[in-house]
Amino acid sequence: MHVPVILxxxxxxxxxxxxxxxxxxxxxxxxxxxxxxxxxxxxxxQVGQAEADIxxxxxxxxxxxQAEANAAAAATTPAAVAPPVGPPPVVTPPxx
Numbered sequence: 001m002h003v004p005v006i007l008x009x010x011x012x013x014x015x016x017x018x019x020x021x022x023x024x025x026x027x028x029x030x031x032x033x034x035x036x037x038x039x040x041x042x043x044x045x046q047v048g049q050a051e052a053d054i055x056x057x058x059x060x061x062x063x064x065x066q067a068e069a070n071a072a073a074a075a076t077t078p079a080a081v082a083p084p085v086g087p088p089p090v091v092t093p094p095x096x
Contacts, residue, residue: 023031 026034
């Protein structure tokens with residue numbers, strides 16, 4: 001299991017001491033407010049991510065439909081005569 005570096009440096013007793021100091025400094029209600037705000041931010045981020053996924057899928061579907069329509073139109077229209085590819089033919093003047 002991968003343990004973040006900052007947590008690997010702390011033992012089992014340091015973490016409760018830091019949490020206890022945070023509660024003493026900021027108070028329980030402030031920590032609850034921060035936790036509530038972090039939860040709301042996470043939920044809002046997930047909603048935005050879901051909306052972006054839906055918009056991306058819609059754009060892919062529209063592009064796929066446009067490509068299929070272009071392919072169908074190209075298959076039904078006669079092909080235009082393309083000019084020959086390569087160097088122009090060499091024309092030699094008639095012999096006198």
